Amino acid sequence: MSEYKVTKKKSRLVAPENRQRAAFSCDRCKTKKIKCKRIGDGGDGNGNGNGSRCMSCDKLGLECLTSIPRRRRVYSSYENLGMHYKSLLTLVQGLYPDLDINDIDQVIKLGESMGTKMPKELPENELGTMELESKILKPFSPRLESPKTQNIISNHTTPQSKLGTTPEELSSKQHVQTPSEFPTKDTVVIDSRGDRHYVGSSGTSVLFTVLCDLLLKRSYRTNLSFDYELKLFQNKVDNQSKAQIADLITKESNFPIVKFINREESDKYINFFFKYFHPFFFIFDEENFRLKYEKYWEILGSNNIIGIQDKLSNSFVGCIYLIWLTCSKHINNSTQILDINKIFEVLQIILSDVVLASTINSIQFLYLFARYLHSTKNRDSAWNLIGLAVRQAISLGIHKKIMSKRTEHSTLTSQVFWSLYRTELTLCSIFGRPSNINEDEIDVDYPNLQTSYPNLSEEFKIYYIKVTKLSRFLNKIIKERKNSYQQQQPISLINIERTLLLKNQLIQLYQDLKIISIDQIQTIYEFKLNLVYNYYMVTLTLPFMVYISSTNYQVLNDETLLNLMKTGIYASLEISKLLIKATELKFNKGSVAMDCIYAYPATLVSAFFYIYLSNTSNDMISIKISPDLIIDKKELIKIISNVLIFMESSKLDSTTLRIYEVIKGIKNDLKLVEIQDNLKFDFLDFINGSDQVFDSLLTNDDIYTNGFDMGAGLGL
Structure with a gap:
């Protein structure tokens, strides 16, 4: 085997005039990574010398520039x-x-x-x-910690490092922002059947999990006052014996037209609906509805079914049943008990027909069914049905002016579409999900109530047009929240500026619609309009309240963010005053109970700001809303108490009752935080207790198998 002797090459220096390549390259050759052969003064055409032009640029007739500096070698791994x-x-x-x-x-x-x-x-x-x-720069995204692993409080350290720190020293430290600090993220939750459901990061159910985290980390307790073993969605449909339905189908030749209750009881439900509910479920022409309703009883009482012309559609029959179910919760003097399970099964059979065809009656059925499920904690199912109703409305073209004019009942189609519009956007705002409606495609007019419905009250006509115009602003808020959360930095300058612009536009809309102040309210329509306006203002500012509470951001250093905070807190205060006003004016308990949905975000704002004021390292103990209005922790508890007083005096269904339980629990936990203020709870370590509890709240599927629908019960 031959041996080779390895010798180390010696480095050598070459004089510039003897170099085999140019001392530097022009910009074009450097970018293209080709040899730069210099010509002209000082060059020999072989690439030697420092000529003013290179052969490549000269050949193409381009200006030969040398402005890009030589790359600096970086010696590193x-x-x-x-x-x-x-x-x-x-x-x-x-x-x-x-x-x-x-x-x-x-x-x-x-x-x-x-x-x-x-x-x-x-x-x-x-x-x-x-x-x-x-x-193109290859995409790079900094690693973001999950809400379960990252520290919520930006200045959180070990207890040993905090023992020598005073609250004054903590408050003097400038808060440092990082892109991964905002803890609210999109999430997927699992219901009792194991089905998965998406909830957007701007949905109030996700914001509620942040509040649970803060409450657990800021108290000695390892659990919450209310039942936090929550279920975000309850979409399980109780499957009763199909033998009963089969028996109905064989006995009733006009199924699904079935005599579940007597005429007197049915009339009571129908009259109650149009008096108290229909103004806020505005999807029917009452005169036309009652004509068809009479035909329903004519078919039930006739022995010669074949002789009756124009048999009612299944979807309209389903509307009658849904009105019964909706009103049965609010009428106490009923003489006959509805078989809710049997009617619900009939509704499911009707639904299978409704999804296959698009008609005005099918849209009305889907709308009523969604609103009913919304009140029974089947919130995700309600969102699905409203989305289907919107699709059917678009397929019929009732969102377009040209199609509406071609229909015989243009006013009816218009009112149906705008009622769908309001409900769908509200649910999208609650869940943090995108809307099925493209605002740019809508050009249908608002319904002409003056000529089409002369029997309606003037107060309602004014209210309906105003609240419909106001609802179109919610679409802007949803889009803005989507942009804010996508960037994972809600307090960036551009987000705050856009939010302030929307706030000013909403205030201008308030003036244009001539919405009256709380002390002037006399009718339920004035109450509802004012409530919706303040709800939109709270929704606009809530993400910023979540951020400052979960990161302990030093608010007084940021005038624009302070402006938004004052707006959200003031709107929450207005909502609480409105609810007390409704109690004083003794509005119908059934028609105002659903307004707990608007009250819940107001309690969230109050709770988040209460936690911020309770933190020993924050930069304020109260906030001055106006020269004569200062909000401190005592006033925040009062806001939440006003909501509870309203709910205690209202007739609550299963969903709103759960809202009441959770808000009451939040109030109790905030009082525990207040008691611990003097103990400087920020310095405590909760690693062995509350963190594990909250982690189970997020990760364990089995806790969703009983309890309540968090998305439903929280006005979500």
Whole structure:
């Protein structure tokens, strides 16, 4: 075997005049990574010398520039270079959260706007064989911690490091923002059947989990005052014996037209619905409905079924049954008990027909069915049915002016569409989900109530048009919240500016619609309109309240954010006053009980700000809303108490009753936090207790098998 002697090559220096390549390259050759052969003064045509032009640029007749500095060699490992790269991108993203760091053009524009000389890109026609993909920065996203593992409080350290820190020292520390601090994220929850359901990060059910976390971490208790073993959705349909339904089908030749109750009891339900509920379920022409309702009883009482012309559609019959179920919860002097299980099974059979065809009656049925399920904690099913109703409305074209004019009952189709519009957007806001409605495609007019329904009260006509116009603003709020949460930085300058713009637009709409103040309210329509307005204002500002409470952001250092906080707190205060006003005016308990949905976000705002004021490292003990109005922890508890007083005096269904239980529990837990203020609970360690409890709240599927629908019971 031959042996080879390995010798170490000696480094040598070459004089510039003897170099085999140019001392530097022009910009074009450097970008294209080709040999730059210099010609002209000082060059020999072989690439030697420092001539003013290169052969490539000269051949193409281009200006030969040398402005790009030589690259500096960095001697480091691949891992260190990668960490350096990620750290710089994270720093830029943290300083400019609205900047897309994966877009080189945006990064270059940012540098130029700051007066920094940035590298120039060549036009595409001069890129030669260079691939366009090489221009694109490979996507990079900093790792975000999950809500279960990250510390909610930004200044959280070990108990040992906090023992020597005073509240004054903590409050003097400037809060440092990082892109991953905002803990609310999209989530998927599991119901009792194991089905999965998506809840967006802007939905109040997700915000509620943040509140649970804060309550557990800020008290000695390892559980909450209320039953926190919650179920976000309850979509389980009780399957009764099909033998009963089969018996009905064989006995009733006009199934699903079945005599479940007598005529007198049915009339009581129908009259109650149109007096108290229909103004807020405005989807029928009452005169036309009653004509068809008479035919329902004519068919039941006739022996010659074949002789009756124009048999009622199954969807309209389903509407009658749904009115019975809706009103049966609010009428105490009923002489006959409804067989709810049997009627519900008939409704499911009708639903199988309704989904196959689009008619006005089918849309009305889906709307009523969704509203009924909404009150029985089947909230996800309600959202699905409203979405289907919107699809059917769009398929009929009733969202377009040209199609509405071609229909015989243009006013009816218009009122049906706008009622769908309001309900669908409200549910989307509650769940944090996208809407099926494209605002740009809608051009149908508002219904002409003056000529079509002369028997309606003037107060209702004014209310309906105003609340419909106001509801169109909710679409803007949903879109803004989506943009805010996608960027994981709700307090970025551009998000705050957009929110302030929406706030000013909403205030202008308040003035244009001439919404009266609380002390002037006399009718339920004035009450509802004012309540919806303040609900939209709370919805607009709630994400910022979540952020400042969960990160202990120093609010007094940010005037714009302080402005938004004052807006949300004031709107919450107004909602609590409105509810007390409704109690004083003794509005019908059935028609106002559903307004707990609007009251729940107000309690969330109050609870989040209460927690912020209870933190020893915050920068305020109260907030001055106006020269004569100061909100402290005592006033925040009063806001929540007013909501509870309203609910105690209302006739609650299963959903609103659960809202009441949770709000009452939140109030009790906030009082525990208040007791611990003097103990400086921020310095305590809860790793062995509450963290484990809250982790189980998020991760264990079995806790969703009993209890309540968090999404439903929380006005979600």
